Ligand code: GDP
């Protein structure tokens with residue numbers, strides 16, 4: 105049976121949590137493959153609302169095994185508080201598996217994230233301040249701490265000392281902060297070891313064996329295509345690969361096993377943090393999208409920047425991820441506009457450009473070229489099939505599909521599990 109990847113096609117917060125939860129009942133494993141608790145995935149089940157940061161959204165489906173893959177960065181204190189929160193609400197989390205190769209977000213990584221942002225001033229990235237970038241930097245610099253290191257005190261001590269050698273110089277001499285004591289960090293990390301132990305597993309072996317036994321594995325991306333360290337709007341990106349290739353490196357499952365790549369696509373666009381955003385609206389339409397769409401960050405509580413749909417970005421997401429399908433979310437939020445502008449191309453220095461420019465300078469200069477599509481005023485939140493949608497909403501969806509380069513196989517018309525129109529089945 106196949107592996108499926110479900111990922112963000114824009115700048116994150118497209119509704120990946122809802123989409124993953126929807127498929128949760130039909131899959132055996134849900135795997136996070138990159139990122140960490142910078143993510144905030146909302147799942148609404150009946151009258152219950154869950155905000156998941158590090159745990160895969162499949163954790164809410166009892167039949168499904170949630171997996172934190174090797175590509176994820178794990179803050180153990182956040183993990184435990186998330187597990188505690190779910191346990192208190194009656195969710196069984198005992199099936200969780202965590203790769204021993206996943207890197208740990210240490211307290212000093214969180215400190216470095218915060219002081220670096222402060223140091224950058226108005227050039228800051230606007231990170232979530234969760235230590236994501238510095239932890240991935242340590243991984244690439246080969247001074248990272250992995251979960252398996254918690255089970256060898258001597259190695260752990262050596263590694264923490266090595267990691268702090270340069271950081272303490274930076275903290276004290278450049279950032280004017282106190283040095284961090286290796287012994288204290290080791291003690292704190294060792295304090296997590298016993299509770300983590302039952303979850304730690306050889307997830308590469310388990311996932312590949314599951315696929316051989318015809319089980320269904322769903323990869324749940326964090327962040328989104330335009331936040332990808334390689335393919336996003338660098339340097340205003342996160343420090344991992346949310347794009348489809350990341351599902352392979354971040355889990356140890358080869359690309360030949362993946363049969364479907366589903367891009368979660370909001371019917372308009374949002375972004376949190378700094379960086380270019382051609383269709384951003386700084387007027388009352390932007391304010392209305394924020395209000396109606398409830399566009400406030402799940403992790404940091406920051407207001408999300410809002411703008412019209414950008415088809416150039418959607419096409420780009422189709423290309424770099426090899427998307428087979430889109431799940432179009434939040435169509436209901438657009439109800440009530442007489443006309444809905446959609447960005448079909450950019451104007452860059454006087455020229456019409458159809459595809460995302462590779463040059464950062466050009467992208468910063470990109471001005472949206474809009475086509476206005478007719479809107480609708482009927483409530484669509486109860487629509488169960490495509491034909492239940494008003495004609496203009498149908499035409500909006502079809503226009504987005506034509507511009508974006510992959511079939512739209514599901515449409516979200518509300519935050520709840522049932523508020524979804526399925527067009528083509530995913531499994
Ligand atoms: P994620 O990070 O991609 O999982 O997305 P977030 O949870 O950060 O943000 C998406 C928000 O939109 C959440 O509040 C969801 O409950 C909500 N949502 C998801 N799909 C829909 C939809 O189709 N319609 C509406 N109105 N809300 C939705």
Ligand code: IMO
Pocket residue numbers: 112115116117118142143144145229230231232233234235236237325326327328331340341342343375376377378
């Ligand atoms: P989900 O999974 C939206 C953004 C931050 C910042 C940049 C780098 O909920 O879609 P980081 O802390 O990762 O180093 O910050 O990336 N960012 C997100 N934006 N949704 C997310 O996750 C995000 N995770 C990180 O705002 O601009």
Ligand code: MG
Pocket residue numbers: 116117118143144145146402
């Ligand atoms: Mg989110």
